[in-house]
Amino acid sequence: xxxxxxxxxxxxxxxxxxxxxxxxxxxxxxxxxxxxxxxxxxxxxxxxxxxxxxxxxxxxxxxxxxxxxxxxxxxxxxxxxxxxxxxxxxxxxxxxxxxxxxxxxxxxxxxxxxxxxxxxxxxxxxxxxxxxxxxxxxxxxxxxxxxxxxxxxxxxxxxxxxxxxxxxxxxxxxxxxxxxxxxxxxxxxxxxxxxxxxxxxxxxxxxxxxxxxxxxxxxxxxxxxxxxxxxxxxxxxxxxxxxxxxxxxxxxxxxxxxxxxxxxxxxxxxxxxxxxxxxxxxxxxxxxxxxxxxxxxxxxxxxxxxxxxxxxxxxxxxxx
Amino acid sequence: xxxxxxxxxxxxxxxxxxxxxxxxxxxxxxxxxxxxxxxxxxxxxxxxxxxxxxxxxxxxxxxxxxxxxxxxxxxxxxxxxxxxxxxxxxxxxxxxxxxxxxxxxxxxxxxxxxxxxxxxxxxxxxxxxxxxxxxxxxxxxxxxxxxxxxxxxxxxxxxxxxxxxxxxxxxxxxxxxxxxxxxxxxxxxxxxxxxxxxxxxxxxxxxxxxxxxxxxxxxxxxxxxxxxxxxxxxxxxxxxxxxxxxxxxxxxxxxxxxxxxxxxxxxxxxxxxxxxxxxxxxxxxxxxxxxxxxxxxxxxxxxxxxxxxxxxxxxxxxxxxxx
Numbered sequence: 001x002x003x004x005x006x007x008x009x010x011x012x013x014x015x016x017x018x019x020x021x022x023x024x025x026x027x028x029x030x031x032x033x034x035x036x037x038x039x040x041x042x043x044x045x046x047x048x049x050x051x052x053x054x055x056x057x058x059x060x061x062x063x064x065x066x067x068x069x070x071x072x073x074x075x076x077x078x079x080x081x082x083x084x085x086x087x088x089x090x091x092x093x094x095x096x097x098x099x100x101x102x103x104x105x106x107x108x109x110x111x112x113x114x115x116x117x118x119x120x121x122x123x124x125x126x127x128x129x130x131x132x133x134x135x136x137x138x139x140x141x142x143x144x145x146x147x148x149x150x151x152x153x154x155x156x157x158x159x160x161x162x163x164x165x166x167x168x169x170x171x172x173x174x175x176x177x178x179x180x181x182x183x184x185x186x187x188x189x190x191x192x193x194x195x196x197x198x199x200x201x202x203x204x205x206x207x208x209x210x211x212x213x214x215x216x217x218x219x220x221x222x223x224x225x226x227x228x229x230x231x232x233x234x235x236x237x238x239x240x241x242x243x244x245x246x247x248x249x250x251x252x253x254x255x256x257x258x259x260x261x262x263x264x265x266x267x268x269x270x271x272x273x274x275x276x277x278x279x280x281x282x283x284x285x286x287x288x289x290x291x292x293x294x295x296x297x298x299x300x301x302x303x304x305x306x307x308x309x310x311x312x313x314x315x316x317x318x319x320x
Numbered sequence: 321x322x323x324x325x326x327x328x329x330x331x332x333x334x335x336x337x338x339x340x341x342x343x344x345x346x347x348x349x350x351x352x353x354x355x356x357x358x359x360x361x362x363x364x365x366x367x368x369x370x371x372x373x374x375x376x377x378x379x380x381x382x383x384x385x386x387x388x389x390x391x392x393x394x395x396x397x398x399x400x401x402x403x404x405x406x407x408x409x410x411x412x413x414x415x416x417x418x419x420x421x422x423x424x425x426x427x428x429x430x431x432x433x434x435x436x437x438x439x440x441x442x443x444x445x446x447x448x449x450x451x452x453x454x455x456x457x458x459x460x461x462x463x464x465x466x467x468x469x470x471x472x473x474x475x476x477x478x479x480x481x482x483x484x485x486x487x488x489x490x491x492x493x494x495x496x497x498x499x500x501x502x503x504x505x506x507x508x509x510x511x512x513x514x515x516x517x518x519x520x521x522x523x524x525x526x527x528x529x530x531x532x533x534x535x536x537x538x539x540x541x542x543x544x545x546x547x548x549x550x551x552x553x554x555x556x557x558x559x560x561x562x563x564x565x566x567x568x569x570x571x572x573x574x575x576x577x578x579x580x581x582x583x584x585x586x587x588x589x590x591x592x593x594x595x596x597x598x599x600x601x602x603x604x605x606x607x608x609x610x611x612x613x614x615x616x617x618x619x620x621x622x623x624x625x626x627x628x629x630x631x632x633x634x635x636x637x638x639x640x641x642x643x
Contacts (some may be wrong), residue, residue, distance in 0.1 A: 060393060083360035101424035110392050111425060113418050121385020122417060128386055132345065139389075145373065162377065165579035202530035316427030317461050319485035 001215050005278040011210050012055065012273060014286060015045040015266050017291040018069045021078065022241075024295045025068070025085060025099075029245040034085050038099045041069035042206075043240035046265035047172050048073035049138055050213025050263050054221045060108040060126045060139040062119030065100050066172075066239070067112030070142050082298035083291070088305035094315065095308040108137075116177075117150030119143055120169070124156040127165035127230070137210075138166040138224040140217075146177030148191045157232065161198040164229035168220040172207065174239040179251040179269040192234040198252065200230050211272070231285025325495040327360045329471035330436075331473035333478030334361070334398060336507055338368055339384055341396060341397075344482055346413035347374035348383055348400025349383050357402045358497055384410035384435060386418045388487075391433040396482060401437040404491060407456070418487040419462030430485045435476075439467075440531055440581060442491040443628055447617035450625075452530070457489045458558045458591065464488040464512055465558040471501035473556055476510030483566050484512060493531040513560035521551030524639055525569040528579040529555055529591055532630060534545070536579050539635035548639060558588055566592060567600045574605040575642045579635055584612040609638040 018194075022042040028034050038225050039224040041048070044066070052061070052073035071081060084091030085099050092102045103111035110126060113119050123141030130137040147153060150170050160167050171191045175182045188194070195202025201220070205212045213235055220231035238260035242249040249257075279287075324332060338344045348356075352375040355362030365373040376383050380401055387399040390393060401407055407414065414435065421429050441450035457465045464486055468474040474492070481488040518533055519540050526535040533554045540550040555562055555567045570576050576596055578589035593608045611630045618624055 035361060062389070067542025091426070093424060093428070096426050097424040103421075103425040103429065105392065105425070105429050110389065111429075113417075118412060118417055121382045121413060122389035122392065124382060125386030125391070125397070126393040129390045129391070129395045132390075133396060139393075152381055152385065155377070155379035156385070159376055159382045159386065161377055163374075253620055283593070316423050318464075319422060319427075319430050 001218065002233055003211060003214070003305060005113050007053070008269070008276070008278055009287070011049050012269055013287050013291065014049045015074055015210065015269065016288045017078070017267060017294065018045045018048065018072050019079050020291045020295045021068055021134070026241065026245055026320040029297070035087050035096045037244045038085065039244050040241045041066050041266065044172055044174060044237045045069055046210035046213050046269070047170065047207045047235040048142070049239055050210040051170055051217040053214055054217045055140065057107060058137045060110055060130070060137065060261045061107060062110045062123040062126070062139070063112040064114060064119060064142055064144060064147070065116070066144070067102065068099070069107055071102055071104070071112070071200070074109050075145060076104055076109060077101065078232060078294055079257070079298040079301040081313050084300040086302040086305070087307065088302055089312065090301070090305040093275060094312065097260040102299040117147035120147070120152040120156035121148070124160050124165060124182035125168055127160060127167035128163065130166050133164070139169065141167060141169045142172060144177070145171060145173040145175060145182050145191060146185065146196065149185060156196045157200070157230065160230040161200050164227065166224040166227070167230045168217065168224055169232045170217070170232065171234045173234050176239065176243070178243045181251070182246070185273065186252055190234060195232040200232060202232040202234070204234040208268060210265055210269050212256050244286055321388065321502045323500055324469045324471050325497065326501070328359065329475040329501070329503045330478050330492060331360055331362065331364065332503065333475040334482070335364060335367065337479055337482040338372065340507070343394065344396045345372040345374065346398045346400070347376050349376055349378055349402050351375060351400050356400065358494060360492065360497065361400070368567055373490050380406050380409035381413060383582060385417060387433045387435065388413060388431060391431040392421065392429055396432045398434045398436060401435060402450050404437045404439040404453050405451050406439060407453060414457070414463070415460055417517045419460045423462060428592055434481045434488045434490050435576065436490045436492060438492045438494045440495055441618050441625055442495045444620055444622055444625055446620040450618040452580065454491055454558055455582055455586055455588045458542060458588055462487065463492070463559060464485060465575065466512065466556070467491045467530040467558060469496065469530050471499065471556050472503045473516070475503050476508045477512065477556060479507065479509045480512050483509070495531045504512050512557045513562055515555045515562035515565035517636035518554050519550070519552040521549040521573065523549045523573055524575040524577060524634065524642060525551045525553055525573045526577045527553045527555065527566065529558070530581065531578045532539055532581055534580050535630060535632050536635055539632045539639070542632065542636055543639055548643065550562070550639065557575060563595060563599070567596065567603065571602050571603045573601055576604065577609045577635065577638045577642070579611045579630055581613055581630060583615045584610060585615050587612055587629065606614040606642045609641060611635050611638045
């Protein structure tokens with residue numbers, strides 16, 4: 001598959017925007033400016049970017065507690081996301097959800113989720129709706145290696161496989177369920193192998209190679225859109241940070257961390273772009289600087305936004 | 321009006337709404353050709369076909385969770401959980417997803433979904449197939465909880481539940497399924513949150529729902545013979561709760577007995593008692609009485625199950641204690 005200059009530069013913009021968002025969130029959290037807790041996606045940007053580049057606005061995703069990257073890649077608005085992290089009434093959820101519950105149903109974002117594995121049945125149901133309505137839309141379900149051990153995984157993939165639903169399950173294997181390494185929480189090396197239990201395609205790809213992710217997702221999404229049913233894609237990656245901000249990640253071997261940092265998906269894509277002569281280093285630097293400026297503007301928007309009124313606690317429980 | 325059983329009336333409520341709105345579909349374990357474990361969905365598979373009446377694998381988590389996703393993506397699913405006792409298997413989907421998505425998303429999602437599930441003892445089905453767990457769901461803001469006691473209410477409340485833009489837990493009682501009654505034909509909606517006086521009276525208010533309405537009506541008949549006039553108030557929906565109707569009835573009779581089949585501790589009767597104490601203490605001439613199941617699991621042997629269940633005699637005794 002030949003990717004165009006515009007596509008690769010688009011990937012670079014999305015990935016650097018996610019990285020800038022996450023590093024700014026880390027800084028703000030450390031400075032005590034963000035309530036609650038945040039789980040950062042730094043290091044895993046190639047997964048959301050490569051997958052969502054195949055999606056249209058009418059398509060749906062379900063995300064996770066580590067969801068900022070998915071939301072940005074699906075077109076989520078940076079300023080509304082940042083305002084939500086700050087708990088402001090201009091935020092995506094009017095300050096009622098926070099980092100773990102950002103959603104934009106109009107953009108097909110059915111929510112980050114605070115319960116590991118909970119997105120899997122929700123994505124399956126959204127795919128049932130797409131199939132029933134025959135609207136040509138597909139659903140992508142993002143979840144982690146830890147969530148692939150939930151019963152939700154089994155029930156969802158089984159249900160989607162028997163009903164041939166238009167859904168792609170994307171396992172982001174960053175090798176850690178909080179502090180528990182994959183080798184201690186499952187007896188297979190590749191989560192993708194589990195697809196065999198449902199009679200659906202399963203493929204493991206280098207999740208730090210955005211092009212590899214894009215290509216695997218393109219095939220699975222084409223299959224889903226044409227009515228041939230679900231697929232499982234495992235993207236092998238690594239989270240640069242702890243499980244949440246404040247987690248010193250003492251369970252990680254520093255040498256392994258160092259080795260993975262060298263496989264950072266952003267410099268890898270930069271090298272590829274420069275090798276193909278699609279852009280110069282200076283041009284890529286400009287993309288990064290623009291991303292950082294967009295995040296700074298979002299922070300200013302959030303900080304200037306009103307805090308919710310105490311009486312807002314009572315609204316939005318029920319639809320009228 | 322037409323004579324129908326409670327099961328037929330609930331089915332008719334679904335059928336009318338499925339004809340009215342193509343976005344309504346029904347799925348669950350054995351709801352298709354088998355017609356549902358208790359026959360409530362019989363004939364719908366033949367009428368609406370496999371795209372709208374879908375048998376699922378034994379996967380309560382995926383049934384409830386996919387209803388959340390399908391509702392968020394624009395359908396109005398009716399999901400059946402074969403016994404309310406199995407709701408434990410899909411409680412995250414109810415508790416943390418269905419009930420909370422709208423609020424967590426700042427009001428930007430609608431989840432028009434109905435989870436139908438049968439409750440209740442009386443058939444020696446023992447501890448894992450007989451419970452009345454309505455109080456669980458009333459304790460979760462974001463859900464509505466419906467418990468019809470008659471065929472007409474079953475049909476009308478089903479229509480209201482399907483048309484509602486919120487997740488509704490619709491609890492059908494197994495002992496009522498074959499009970500007949502007059503039911504309006506065609507479109508018929510009973511609004512959620514409106515209690516119904518099932519029998520007027522002046523001396524004591526008996527609040528009961530689901531199967532216990534029948535027990536309370538039988539008790540009222542016996543009490544009338546001895547000169548005590550009992551008013552039977554059926555809230556029909558526990559969330560939203562018709563507080564006004566409760567306070568109005570207690571204001572009339574000044575005495576209150578609450579009857580439910582669920583166990584006593586943490587039961588919804590405690591919530592009603594607290595409501596009356598907080599907002600209607602001056603209306604009471606006597607302590608509030610509760611007639612409930614004891615705080616035990618549900619036993620198997622008929623004699624044990626009979627001892628467990630609230631019944632007419634226990635209701636009459638509670639009323640006598642107030643006079």
